[in-house]
Amino acid sequence: MDESLEGVSPRIHALDLTARQFDMLAAAYGTAIDYRDLFSPQRDLPGRLRDWADKSGIRLRKLSTKARERGSRSEKVLFGLDDGYAIETVLIRRRDGMTACVSSQVGCAFACRFCASGQAGLKRNLSAGEIVEQVVRAGPKVNRIVFMGIGEPLNNYANVLDAIRILRDRRGMAFPTSGITVSTIGIPKALRSLREEHLAISLTISLHATTQEVRDRLIPGARKHALREVVAGALSWAQRHNRVVTFVYLVLPGINDTHADLQRLISMFSGRPARINLMRWNPVDSVDLAPTSDDRLGFFRQKLERAGVPVVVRDTQGRDIGAACGQLWLRDLTGIRIG
Ligand SMILES: C[S@@+](CC[C@H](N)C(=O)[O-])C[C@H]1O[C@@H](n2cnc3c(N)ncnc32)[C@H](O)[C@@H]1O
Ligand code: SF4
Numbered sequence: 204m205d206e207s208l209e210g211v212s213p214r215i216h217a218l219d220l221t222a223r224q225f226d227m228l229a230a231a232y233g234t235a236i237d238y239r240d241l242f243s244p245q246r247d248l249p250g251r252l253r254d255w256a257d258k259s260g261i262r263l264r265k266l267s268t269k270a271r272e273r274g275s276r277s278e279k280v281l282f283g284l285d286d287g288y289a290i291e292t293v294l295i296r297r298r299d300g301m302t303a304c305v306s307s308q309v310g311c312a313f314a315c316r317f318c319a320s321g322q323a324g325l326k327r328n329l330s331a332g333e334i335v336e337q338v339v340r341a342g343p344k345v346n347r348i349v350f351m352g353i354g355e356p357l358n359n360y361a362n363v364l365d366a367i368r369i370l371r372d373r374r375g376m377a378f379p380t381s382g383i384t385v386s387t388i389g390i391p392k393a394l395r396s397l398r399e400e401h402l403a404i405s406l407t408i409s410l411h412a413t414t415q416e417v418r419d420r421l422i423p424g425a426r427k428h429a430l431r432e433v434v435a436g437a438l439s440w441a442q443r444h445n446r447v448v449t450f451v452y453l454v455l456p457g458i459n460d461t462h463a464d465l466q467r468l469i470s471m472f473s474g475r476p477a478r479i480n481l482m483r484w485n486p487v488d489s490v491d492l493a494p495t496s497d498d499r500l501g502f503f504r505q506k507l508e509r510a511g512v513p514v515v516v517r518d519t520q521g522r523d524i525g526a527a528c529g530q531l532w533l534r535d536l537t538g539i540r541i542g
Contacts, residue, residue: 217241217256217263218339219332221365222374232259242335242376244342266336270538274524279531281538282337284309288326288541289534290353292337293526300346305337307363308354310533310542313388313424315409317453318529319487320353321424323542326533329354331365338370338378349384351407353531356385357393367402380404386451388425394436398443407449407480408437412459413467421458434471441476447513451480454495454503465503469510478513485519485527 218241220228225238236255241263243249248263256263266282269289278294286309293304311318312325338348348370350356356363363385370378386407387393397406412418412430419426425433434450441448450472454460472479481503484494500516507514519527532540 214260214262216265216330216332216336217261218265218335218369219330219365221369222372228259228261238372238374239376242339244339264336264340265333266340268340269536272524272526274521274526277521277524277526279521279524279526280340281534282340283536284333286327287536289536289538290329291526291531291534292341292352293521293531294341294345295520297347301341301344302347302349303338303341303345304349304351305334306352306354306531307334307350307356307359311354311424312358313355313422315388315422315424315529317411317421317455317484317487317490317492319490319532319542320529323533325354325358328359328362331362331369334363334366335369335376339376346379347382347384348378349386351384351386351528353533355388355390357387357390357397360393360396364400364402367404371402388422389428389433389437390425391428391432391436394433394440398436398440403444405446405449406437406440407451408433409453410434410450411453411455413464413471417459421455438475438477447476447478449478449480451482451517452503453482453484454500455484456493456495456499458492460495460499460503465506468507469512472512473510478515479507480515480517481507482517482519482528485522485530487530 222238236251240252269283270281272279276296280292281289283289288309290306295302308328309326310323311321314321338345367383370376371380380403384405384407389408411421415430418430437448481500484492504514504516521527533542534540
């Protein structure tokens with residue numbers, strides 16, 4: 204992370220600033236505000252903050268709320284961006300707090316067959332500040348963050364890691380990294396870098412196949428990533444950090460749910476620092492796939508359990524408002540889908 208102010212434009216987004224950069228700006232403009240004030244969850248930001256922003260030419264907020272949709276346990280917020288696109292953030296209520304499911308990119312380059320978010324391709328990366336702002340705007344009840352919205356976080360490595368560092372800074376939001384999960388298709392080079400970071404985050408790998416051929420069909424953008432390198436990179440991260448890595452497996456009838464798949468999953472993960480989350484496909488308009496049956500999911504779960512591989516069946520929240528995993532579309536400012 205470059206902590207100097209070089210190249211920082213006067214219209215910089217306050218939530219892009221590290222505490223050190225803030226100190227330098229505070230010294231240059233003189234201020235009575237504290238770094239923590241930048242992360243104020245209030246809708247009407249305190250006057251002293253607005254005065255400081257006017258004086259220093261800093262933008263306190265960059266996202267504009269375009270729409271909100273409430274479901275039984277989740278809420279979806281459509282945030283407009285400066286360049287005419289709109290991304291979505293999902294808030295999920297839990298018994299002990301709230302989870303913010305944040306977007307990391309404007310669209311996605313990987314074009315997974317089963318997912319809405321990659322249908323328009325990748326337009327650009329979100330900045331660290333645009334990621335942090337999604338959490339700030341979600342309010343103080345958020346105690347978990349999952350990078351499971353639009354985009355592939357490890358394809359925007361620098362900004363996602365900067366966002367995590369800003370979020371966890373004790374002088375700012377002091378968000379515990381143990382409450383942050385990065386979900387990724389597992390880009391091997393980025394996994395090697397992540398292994399060396401001193402960050403106590405959780406890691407989830409979207410695996411979805413046990414052969415290269417099936418994975419290439421399901422995740423066309425990841426064709427150059429060898430499946431065994433993805434798995435080895437994730438397990439190496441787990442060993443280095445003394446953690447368990449979660450592998451997500453979307454069970455798709457007739458595609459990746461054969462007995463041979465089950466056997467390969469068992470031999471890949473038995474005795475490893477890994478757990479498997481079996482998932483059902485959430486429907487996406489104009490995508491010709493079918494969700495698996497409860498029986499098939501139960502069969503996979505039972506066989507994996509018997510082989511000693513930790514496994515859970517995970518059902519995602521938000522299907523009632525099109526906010527479940529993989530159902531978020533890149534949109535324009537009026538909410539019309541792109542892709
Ligand atoms: C939308 S992705 C974003 C994070 C990252 N790009 C990834 O693929 O892990 C979050 C999770 O949703 C899963 N997913 C995508 N489309 C889905 C769908 N239609 N039904 C269920 N899960 C889906 C992905 O495989 C991934 O585990
Ligand atoms: S599942 Fe993840 S990697 Fe695949 S298109 Fe959706 S957001 Fe991108």
